[in-house]
Amino acid sequence: MNDTLKRIFDSDLWYSFKRHPLVIVAAILSLACILGAVFAPLLAPHNPFDLKTLNLLDAFTPPAWSASGKGQFLLGTDDQGRDVMSTIMYGSRVSLTVGICAVALSMVIGITLGLISGYVGGALDSFIMRVADVQLSFPAILIALLIDGVARVVIGKNGHDEVAIYVLIFAIAASGWVQYARTVRGSTLVERNKEYVQAARVIGRRPLAIMFSHVLPNVMGPVFVLATLHVGAAIITEATLSFLGVGVPPTQPSLGTLIRIGNDFLFSGEWWITVFPGIMLVILVLSINIIGDWLRDALNPKLR
Amino acid sequence: MLAFIIRRLLQSVLVMLTVGFIAFSLFNFVGDPVSLMLPPEATQADRDEVRKSLGLDQPFYVQFGTFLGNAVQGNFGISLRLGRPVSQLLAERLPATLELAMTAAVFGLLVGIPMGVYTALKRDKWTSKVLLTGSLVGVSLPNFLIGIFLILIFAVWLGWLPSFGRGETTAIGFWTTGFLTTEGLKAIILPAITLGFYPITLIMRLVRAEMLEVLRTDYIKFARARGLTNNAVHFGHALKNTLVPVITITGLQLGAIIAFAIITETVFQWPGMGLLFIQAVQFADIPVMAAYLCLIGFIFVVVNLVVDLLYFAVDPRLRVERSGSGGH
Amino acid sequence: MTTPLLEVRNLRVQFPTRRGLLTAVDDVSLTIAPGEVLGVVGESGAGKSLTGAAIIGLLEPPGRIASGEILLNGRRIDNLSAEEFRKIRGREIGAIFQDPLTSLNPLYTIGRQITETILTHLNVTPDEAKQRAIDLLNEVGIPAADKRIDHYPHQFSGGMRQRVVISLALAAQPKLIIADEPTTALDVSIQAQIITLLKKLCREHGTSVMLVTHDMGVIAETADRVAVMYAGRIAEIGPVAEVIHHPQHPYTVGLMGAIPNLGEEVERLTQIDGSMPRLNAIPTGCAFNPRCTRKGEVGARCTTERPSLMNAGKTQAACWLYSEGAATNTTNTPQSVAA
Numbered sequence: 016m017n018d019t020l021k022r023i024f025d026s027d028l029w030y031s032f033k034r035h036p037l038v039i040v041a042a043i044l045s046l047a048c049i050l051g052a053v054f055a056p057l058l059a060p061h062n063p064f065d066l067k068t069l070n071l072l073d074a075f076t077p078p079a080w081s082a083s084g085k086g087q088f089l090l091g092t093d094d095q096g097r098d099v100m101s102t103i104m105y106g107s108r109v110s111l112t113v114g115i116c117a118v119a120l121s122m123v124i125g126i127t128l129g130l131i132s133g134y135v136g137g138a139l140d141s142f143i144m145r146v147a148d149v150q151l152s153f154p155a156i157l158i159a160l161l162i163d164g165v166a167r168v169v170i171g172k173n174g175h176d177e178v179a180i181y182v183l184i185f186a187i188a189a190s191g192w193v194q195y196a197r198t199v200r201g202s203t204l205v206e207r208n209k210e211y212v213q214a215a216r217v218i219g220r221r222p223l224a225i226m227f228s229h230v231l232p233n234v235m236g237p238v239f240v241l242a243t244l245h246v247g248a249a250i251i252t253e254a255t256l257s258f259l260g261v262g263v264p265p266t267q268p269s270l271g272t273l274i275r276i277g278n279d280f281l282f283s284g285e286w287w288i289t290v291f292p293g294i295m296l297v298i299l300v301l302s303i304n305i306i307g308d309w310l311r312d313a314l315n316p317k318l319r
Numbered sequence: 320m321l322a323f324i325i326r327r328l329l330q331s332v333l334v335m336l337t338v339g340f341i342a343f344s345l346f347n348f349v350g351d352p353v354s355l356m357l358p359p360e361a362t363q364a365d366r367d368e369v370r371k372s373l374g375l376d377q378p379f380y381v382q383f384g385t386f387l388g389n390a391v392q393g394n395f396g397i398s399l400r401l402g403r404p405v406s407q408l409l410a411e412r413l414p415a416t417l418e419l420a421m422t423a424a425v426f427g428l429l430v431g432i433p434m435g436v437y438t439a440l441k442r443d444k445w446t447s448k449v450l451l452t453g454s455l456v457g458v459s460l461p462n463f464l465i466g467i468f469l470i471l472i473f474a475v476w477l478g479w480l481p482s483f484g485r486g487e488t489t490a491i492g493f494w495t496t497g498f499l500t501t502e503g504l505k506a507i508i509l510p511a512i513t514l515g516f517y518p519i520t521l522i523m524r525l526v527r528a529e530m531l532e533v534l535r536t537d538y539i540k541f542a543r544a545r546g547l548t549n550n551a552v553h554f555g556h557a558l559k560n561t562l563v564p565v566i567t568i569t570g571l572q573l574g575a576i577i578a579f580a581i582i583t584e585t586v587f588q589w590p591g592m593g594l595l596f597i598q599a600v601q602f603a604d605i606p607v608m609a610a611y612l613c614l615i616g617f618i619f620v621v622v623n624l625v626v627d628l629l630y631f632a633v634d635p636r637l638r639v640e641r642s643g644s645g646g647h
Numbered sequence: 648m649t650t651p652l653l654e655v656r657n658l659r660v661q662f663p664t665r666r667g668l669l670t671a672v673d674d675v676s677l678t679i680a681p682g683e684v685l686g687v688v689g690e691s692g693a694g695k696s697l698t699g700a701a702i703i704g705l706l707e708p709p710g711r712i713a714s715g716e717i718l719l720n721g722r723r724i725d726n727l728s729a730e731e732f733r734k735i736r737g738r739e740i741g742a743i744f745q746d747p748l749t750s751l752n753p754l755y756t757i758g759r760q761i762t763e764t765i766l767t768h769l770n771v772t773p774d775e776a777k778q779r780a781i782d783l784l785n786e787v788g789i790p791a792a793d794k795r796i797d798h799y800p801h802q803f804s805g806g807m808r809q810r811v812v813i814s815l816a817l818a819a820q821p822k823l824i825i826a827d828e829p830t831t832a833l834d835v836s837i838q839a840q841i842i843t844l845l846k847k848l849c850r851e852h853g854t855s856v857m858l859v860t861h862d863m864g865v866i867a868e869t870a871d872r873v874a875v876m877y878a879g880r881i882a883e884i885g886p887v888a889e890v891i892h893h894p895q896h897p898y899t900v901g902l903m904g905a906i907p908n909l910g911e912e913v914e915r916l917t918q919i920d921g922s923m924p925r926l927n928a929i930p931t932g933c934a935f936n937p938r939c940t941r942k943g944e945v946g947a948r949c950t951t952e953r954p955s956l957m958n959a960g961k962t963q964a965a966c967w968l969y970s971e972g973a974a975t976n977t978t979n980t981p982q983s984v985a986a
Binding site: 145154160161163164165168255258260261271281282286289293297300301308 | 470600
Binding site: 559633636 | 735737741742749750751753799812816
């Protein structure tokens with residue numbers, strides 16, 4: 016354990032990390048966001064979903080520092096008297112869950128398809144790669160919208176709210192697998208003809224499984240960078256879909272849903288309902304992207 | 320060159336067939352056109368009747384053929400939500416979306432390219448670092464949030480610019496334009512900035528990365544060794560080589576911009592195709608979804624083709640026949 | 648001897664890295680007389696290309712000249728401003744790089760690339776520049792130069808492209824050309840043509856050449872004098888025939904022993920054990936000492952004190968064997984070759 020720590024602190028990555036103050040700030044911020052989201056039930060000043068504690072008289076309270084603000088609602092309240100700060104913490108929970116699950120699923124799909132495509136080759140390979148090409152020329156948001164739209168028709172309006180979050184995760188995952196597949200496929204093509212694969216075949220072991228364990232270390236770096244940046248993008252996609260009203264239902268609001276709700280009150284002057292979730296979303300995505308961007312440069316030997 | 324174009328054309332047709340197939344599947348399998356067309360109290364006999372009249376008793380490939388035939392003629396049926404022909408709806412809204420997308424694209428190029436060149440040439444200056452970090456903010460700001468913030472500042476607080484709609488439009492034949500009135504011009508500013516924001520950051524980062532790559536090449540080193548001025552090296556040599564790949568991405572971005580217009584149009588209630596589409600998704604209006612998909616696919620394909628042709632104009636390696644004493 | 652055209656004094660090129668300062672070129676001094684061809688040989692990483700890059704002022708950051716002076720015609724150039732140095736490049740010092748396939752911008756005709764070089768440095772009209780470009784192409788042996796001038800680089804073969812590159816280097820009549828591995832990327836059959844052409848042109852124009860290569864054959868063919876570099880330092884420098892036939896420095900001796908000679912029957916080629924040290928692990932004393940077979944003849948000095956160039960036979964070698972008062976055996980027949 017001590018050795019591992021030592022290796023981490025001695026690595027080029029750690030050295031580069033120390034030299035980028037912006038990245039350190041981003042790391043601290045994203046860690047704070049994640050912790051705040053995970054422990055929201057413990058940390059949040061109110062439970063916005065406990066209807067008993069809500070009081071409509073508290074509705075539209077501006078932030079605490081303005082003249083008519085109340086100390087207990089630091090960032091003000093929304094139209095139903097829910098504490099904005101608490102809804103933000105619960106909202107980031109949903110946003111982060113969807114984002115991370117979608118990326119994980121996307122990686123599984125992409126890595127599997129890339130491995131199969133590279134290993135099997137032939138018609139299957141060209142088929143998968145053509146699909147990837149076509150899909151890549153459409154923006155992720157459009158594909159996610161289509162999948163969500165289809166799901167709406169298939170499942171029906173009423174059932175949809177219950178499974179909305181899963182549909183959303185699937186829609187975002189399905190729109191982002193291509194890059195993983197391409198990376199893994201390239202590496203698989205290189206490994207396929209190496210001797211250990213042939214040897215594995217000869218001694219009757221499953222070459223695909225063995226390749227997986229060999230290909231994976233090679234693509235870890237790029238896949239990790241892709242995944243980091245993808246989490247940021249997935250959170251944006253989720254927020255956008257929710258904002259467009261086709262994402263998670265209002266009973267389980269994500270940051271995007273909160274912004275959508277607040278948007279209705281923009282013109283009547285209650286800006287805080289939409290601005291604070293918006294700022295939270297930007298901070299979260301920005302810090303993830305700063306880390307991803309730095310990782311990409313730090314792991315790229317060409318730029319070193 | 321002709322062979323190349325023919326091959327690209329065939330590829331385009333293949334892509335369109337794929338897109339058409341997805342749209343067709345949406346139409347026929349997801350939407351169940353029969354129940355969409357009949358009242359819920361219809362009898363089985365009624366259903367069979369309609370099924371037959373729609374050709375749904377035909378084999379699958381005949382149905383697909385019929386669908387394609389209709390699609391090529393622009394016939395996508397009737398919108399379930401609005402009860403009007405889909406093609407008519409799309410045609411009405413096409414100008415609004417195209418004007419918005421083009422303005423955003425031009426905006427993205429005009430701002431993105433100089434910023435990319437600057438950050439590549441002065442990579443160690445603090446202004447470059449600020450711009451680069453700023454571009455990360457651009458990537459991290461969701462489109463709709465930029466729109467909301469712009470509305471809050473320029474429409475709600477300052478009251479300078481309108482926050483929704485196209486303003487006053489002028490009809491020129493079938494095309495309605497907002498470019499000819501002050502109101503129309505004012506109305507397009509905020510949406511165009513919103514939509515152009517992402518392309519700016521993307522183009523800037525792309526130009527910067529390509530330019531840095533080109534600046535490392537031997538022919539740039541050799542150009543310096545020949546004593547050419549910095550301006551000649553940077554703008555005569557490096558920039559032209561940089562812009563070749565940038566053309567592709569920007570071209571592809573044009574398609575993406577049109578798709579991203581969905582979000583901007585929703586925020587600004589801009590009466591374009593995107594707004595139509597998002598309403599279709601919310602109301603499960605399958606014919607509109609299918610038609611929009613085909614149209615977007617078509618625009619992508621056309622843009623791709625144009626980009627390929629542009630390549631010929633820029634890169635002599637493709638333009639000139641590969642005969643002569645090429646190779647080594 | 649008259650004033651040398653180029654004089655490099657105690658040049659040191661360093662790269663700051665996180666593990667410390669790497670010295671890639673260490674205390675290199677050399678001169679090139681007008682019209683002379685100086686060969687610079689060494690393994691990759693020996694610092695020969697960096698020396699060339701430092702002379703034309705094109706060291707890539709973070710590499711920089713840490714100390715030393717470079718004089719052209721007696722005028723110091725290493726401390727010139729970027730703009731002043733630019734005017735020297737092409738006009739007074741030309742350059743030829745390794746790969747003709749990548750040295751030319753693929754998007755412009757060769758004519759445009761030549762005329763822009765001429766117009767940058769010489770006070771001529773565009774028409775004159777074009778005529779001069781055609782003359783140059785004729786001179787480097789490109790057939791139908793008046794038509795080929797409008798062709799793009801990809802329409803030329805590798806050898807033809809290197810001819811274009813040579814014409815570009817000569818376009819503004821520089822007095823010195825730094826040729827960095829000019830033939831390495833070419834087919835063997837074409838290498839000889841290019842070397843012959845380069846030699847002929849430089850003789851006709853009275854141009855000096857610094858020929859950087861790892862190919863002793865090219866050096867033997869072309870150079871008047873040769874400098875052998877090892878780990879950023881000059882190991883031996885002297886007239887080309889002397890260095891080839893009577894090498895003095897143990898490294899040069901080993902290097903010559905490793906070259907196949909078609910003319911003579913040699914039982915087997917020798918090789919130098921080990922490899923050149925990495926820049927971050929250069930041994931103290933003589934950089935070659937861990938691999939040196941004759942270390943025992945001198946003693947501890949090899950590992951503690953760095954030798955500078957000393958007269959050795961008809962060349963100069965950086966080796967303690969030749970310091971005054973050291974072993975008397977300075978006549979030296981390279982025994983390791985025979986072994």
